Amino acid sequence: MKTKLAAAIALSLLAAPTFAALTLYGEIDASIDYLPEDNANTSDKDVVEVSSNSSFIGLKGEEKLNDRLNAVYAIEWGLSADGDSTDWTTRNRFVGLKDAQLGTLKVGAHDTPLKQLSSPVDSFNNYVANKADVNGIFTSEARISNAVIYESPAIKLPTGAIKVNALLASGEDSGIAKGNGSSKTAGRGLGDAWSASVVYDSPVVVAGIAYDKAIPSSFLGSGFSNASSPEVLPAVDKDGKLTSLFAAANTIRAIGRVNLDRGLALKALYQTSEVETAKGNATGSEFIDDAQGWLVGAEYNFLTAKAWTVKAQYSQNTTTFTNNAPDYEAKQIFAGADYAFNKQVKAYGYAGYLTLEQGSNETKQPVVGTGLEYKF
Template structure:
């Protein structure tokens, strides 16, 4: 009996010794995620007087991720993150700028210019590896939200819902929301400065892709810049982004067209202020391009945005408004969006919400929902929807 017990103790000791390094090696890994689902009733009102109403269950950016860091000494850390969308409604991952999914579009107007181009894995979200130093800042490479996108994300009171501000902000009439700005591209190298008394900045460079091209054709490139001031109740930001579209047949920034010098660019200013239980935010965005005939702008326009939230204990009352101006050289191509709703926080991690949103398109405009677009839409059609949803983060 004693011999048996000794052997058992020895086996336990060996197993412990073998597993201890593995546990230590993974002890800095954090598992996190979000489950976000909504029950929607969406309606498309066509100009001929007909209407199309659809009831559905929609996934709103559900995700799972793993992240961690390793202390390398002297204030330096290795940082990493792997994050993937879940699409819990069983649908496809394609569909909007914020989730960085596959974009299918015509040449010259696709995901940063590509025709039928994916920014990396179809469901892959922010995924990167890098080095971080408290005094010097952070360098990352991977698939990352552009600084242009992330600089104003906090202004959106209905982020990752049917009323997401990307219905109009960063979008363009007649172009899929994946196709213009507020993107999450692959092949990104980014640098974020430390925080200097509330001031910080982020710069990102997007490579056109790994595929080589022949002759004088190019894969293109893009760069994105964002500056932020975040102190107390006040938040201010300015951002700029430019896409230099390549003329090659491959690469995520290539148009597939034998045309050089095609480009898109945008800038925006944003601000938010909180006083007691009330938060007010505003933003102005201006986009431009030379994708039209003879190099004129095909989708350039301006967008105004305003949002507000009033917190009453567990209840948050929210509203926001966006107005997209007419596309350059296209009459009656503007749109307006109205969204109202309320959240109820069961806890810090679990929230239920209800909202109503409507996009009123001018006669030549065709804006739609960035997440799970309303079916049967056409130029001049208004789209609207009620959504009752729930979010749980872990």
């Protein structure tokens, strides 16, 4: 009898209006990747890996307070679809107020506006365990803790709309720090580090520009390199593996996307980054002069077979130094095809090639993979 009563109470609570605005959502994305190792000092070998590609689960909701003001909230956790790493990593999470005329103000942890700017142009976002997209070789793909975020309402124009986004960070620490999914900035004041963007969005053209000030980032990215003994070693960890240098960065990024007739879209991105002096910067980052990256790509959605999309993309990032070290160049090229069963389920396949160069040294990494993405 007690069990039945407890079940009845639980069901009544779940059905109550208090929970009416709660939405469960997320994404499970896993792929099988063939990543042969090309080693400088040891024997080469074939490697097949199962990759988790930015899988996550989230809860969000919105509560009407009056005719123009709503309370909003969301919390997301990263998941390991292949069971190979830690679950419950930090993703976007916030509580805030949304005004129909003034915009939305959030407090929590959030992607920077500059990071969000890559979404319209990065066709291979999160592929190969999140290392084949711009995050693999570019700087400034950051999620920041202890942040205040503002999102403007859309400013309507005859052909589209303009949106302005801004993030002010409170470091709450003596220096920058890398967390389990999000990073902390240096300084104790609100706005010692910040990020902002302006985006024009229309059915034909998407264009935007963004700037990061003192946002923690990774320089010298190695993409999806899988070599246990790579030839290019601009920075190594305690095990001698190719790694990146974590440092505060000042970055400007510009993007453009043109949606042409008959299903063709052309995309481009350019950015440049410099190291901002901050406590917690990795040793060696003081010798980085700048890092300049760019991307071009295209997608084609078949008019006679709408489920199919083919795409291709080239990206490159070049890091220069002040201590006469050779330039470090990372280049990625990808081609692939998607098949959308519906809005929630997509199968995909791809092939890519990564090249890391520094002086006369060169590390090469091919990849071939296929995966399945399910959104809920």
